[in-house]
Amino acid sequence: xxxxxxxxxxxELKTEMMKxxxxxxxxxxxxxxxxxxxVYDLELPIPEVITAISRFERVAVGEHLFYNVPxxxxxxxxxxxxxxxxxxxxVTPNTRTEATWVDMVSEQVYVCLHDWLKGxxxxxxxxxxxxxxxxxxxxxxxxxxxxxxxxxxxxNVYTLRSGENKFVYPDLVDMARSVAPYGKDLVLITGGDxxxxxxxxxxxxxxxSSVSIFDVVQKHIPIEELSVTIDGSATTxxxxxxxxxxxxxxxxxxxxxxxxxxxxxxVTQKSDTEYVDVGAExxxxxxxxxxxxxxxxxxxxxxxxYEEYSATALNDKVFAVFTRE
Numbered sequence: 001x002x003x004x005x006x007x008x009x010x011x012e013l014k015t016e017m018m019k020x021x022x023x024x025x026x027x028x029x030x031x032x033x034x035x036x037x038x039v040y041d042l043e044l045p046i047p048e049v050i051t052a053i054s055r056f057e058r059v060a061v062g063e064h065l066f067y068n069v070p071x072x073x074x075x076x077x078x079x080x081x082x083x084x085x086x087x088x089x090x091v092t093p094n095t096r097t098e099a100t101w102v103d104m105v106s107e108q109v110y111v112c113l114h115d116w117l118k119g120x121x122x123x124x125x126x127x128x129x130x131x132x133x134x135x136x137x138x139x140x141x142x143x144x145x146x147x148x149x150x151x152x153x154x155x156n157v158y159t160l161r162s163g164e165n166k167f168v169y170p171d172l173v174d175m176a177r178s179v180a181p182y183g184k185d186l187v188l189i190t191g192g193d194x195x196x197x198x199x200x201x202x203x204x205x206x207x208x209s210s211v212s213i214f215d216v217v218q219k220h221i222p223i224e225e226l227s228v229t230i231d232g233s234a235t236t237x238x239x240x241x242x243x244x245x246x247x248x249x250x251x252x253x254x255x256x257x258x259x260x261x262x263x264x265x266x267v268t269q270k271s272d273t274e275y276v277d278v279g280a281e282x283x284x285x286x287x288x289x290x291x292x293x294x295x296x297x298x299x300x301x302x303x304x305x306y307e308e309y310s311a312t313a314l315n316d317k318v319f320a321v322f323t324r325e
Contacts (some may be wrong), residue, residue, distance in 0.1 A: 049140045049221055053147075053187050053246045054257035054311075058281055065099040065260045070250070070315050099260055099310040104138060106131040106284075110291050110302030124301065128284050131305035135282065137228035141237045142311050143257060144189070147244050150316030154178075158322045167197040167243060167324055168204075169211050175245040175320035176216050183247025183256065183318040186217040192240040193324055195222040217245070241325070247318035256315035262308035282307040 050056065059065045071094055078087055109127050116123060151157055156178045158171055167190075176186055190198060198213060198220070205211040213220060223238045238244075248255050261281035284305045291302040313319075 049189060049223070050143055050259050052219060052221060053189075053248050053255070054143060054259040055255040057258065057260040058263050059260050060263045061266055065258075065310060066096040067099060067258050067312060067314060068094050068096050070254075070256075099258065099312055101260075101262065101308050101310045102142075104135055104307050104309060106134060106305035108287075108302055108304040110287070110293070110298070110300045112298065112300045113289060114299075116301060124303070128303070128305075131284060132282065134228050135305055135307060137226065137237050138230060139259070139309060139311070141228060141230070141235060142309075143259060144238055144244060146257065146311060146313040147189075147246060147319045148242075148321055150313045151244070151319040151321040154316050154319070156317075156320040158320070160325055166200075167194045167322060169201060169213075171243075171322055172213060172216050172245075175243070175322060178320045179245065179247040179318050181317075182315065183250045185247065185249040187219045187221065187246045187248055188213065188217045189221045189223060189238065189244045189246070191223060191238045191242040192225045194241065194243040194322070195224075197324070198222075241323055243322040243324075245320040245322075250315065250318065254314075256313065256318045258310070258312045258314060260310040264307070 057065055076089075080086075109131075111119075111123050156175070158174055160166070161168065161171065172188070179186070201211045201213070225236055225238075225240045227234050227236050229235070246257070250256065263281050264283050265280055282305065284303050287302040289299065289301055291298050291300045
C-alpha cells in the first residue's frame with residue numbers, strides 16, 4: 001500500500017538520510033536495521049571453499065561412502081635379454097575404505113514467545129542463518145586442517161624467504177612446483193595478511209613488468225580472519241598468515257579431498273523440523289512452543305542445527321602450505 005508523505009515527513013526523512021551518510025559503517029548498519037526491520041550479520045560469509053577443492057557427495061541414510069587411496073606405482077620398463085625372459089611383478093587390487101562420519105550439532109537457542117511476538121525482527125530466521133554459517137565454517141576448518149596436515153607430512157611447507165617479510169611471487173612458484181608432478185588446476189586459499197601481500201604484488205614488483213598470480217593458479221579464494229566457536233573455543237577458520245595451495249585435478253581428473261554429507265530425509269519428514277536446506281542434508285530442529293531449561297518449563301521456541309559430514313584427504317602430495325611468520 002502506497003502512503004503519500006507530507007512535506008514535513010519528507011523533510012524529516014531527508015534529514016535522517018543525511019545523518020546516515022556521516023555514520024560509521026557499524027552505526028549505518030544499525031540505522032538501516034531499525035529502518036527496515038532487519039538485523040544484519042556484519043561479517044561476510046566464507047566463499048565456497050569446499051566445492052572448489054573437494055569432491056562433494058551426498059549419501060542417503062543406509063548407504064555407505066567408500067574411497068580408494070591412489071596407489072604409488074613404480075613405472076618400470078626393461079630391455080629383453082637374449083633368452084627372451086620377462087621380469088614378473090605381482091600386483092593386487094586396491095582395497096576401498098569406508099569414510100568416517102562426524103556428527104555436528106549447533107548450540108541450542110531459544111526465544112520466549114512474548115519476546116518473539118514483540119520483537120522488531122524475525123530472530124528465529126536470523127539465528128537459523130547464523131547456525132548455518134557456523135556449521136559451514138566448521139566444515140571448512142576441518143577440510144583446511146587436512147590440507148595443513150597433508151602438506152606437513154609431505155614436507156611441502158614454506159616460510160618467509162631470506163631477506164623478505166611478506167609473501168612474494170617466488171613463494172607461490174615454489175608451492176606450485178612442489179605439487180606439479182601430482183596435479184594441475186591449482187586453487188590458492190589465503191588468510192588476510194597473505195591476501196594483502198598478493199594485492200601489493202604489482203606495487204612491489206618491477207614497474208616495467210606486471211605480476212599475476214593467475215599465471216600460476218586458476219583460482220584464488222581469500223578468507224578473512226573469521227572464527228567459529230568449536231566446543232566452547234573460538235577457532236580461526238584460516239590464520240591470517242597462511243596460504244594454502246591445492247592441486248584439484250590429478251592425471252585421472254580426480255580430486256584429492258572427499259567431503260560427504262548424510263541426507264537427512266528421515267529427519268526432515270518430521271513435523272518438528274524447520275529451516276531445512278535445499279539438499280536436505282542439514283536441518284534445524286524445533287522444540288515447538290515450550291522448552292525445558294534446567295528444571296524450568298518455558299513458554300519459548302527453541303531450535304538446534306544438526307548434520308552428519310565426512311572429510312577425507314586421499315592424496316597428501318597435492319597440498320602445499322606457506323606460513324608468513
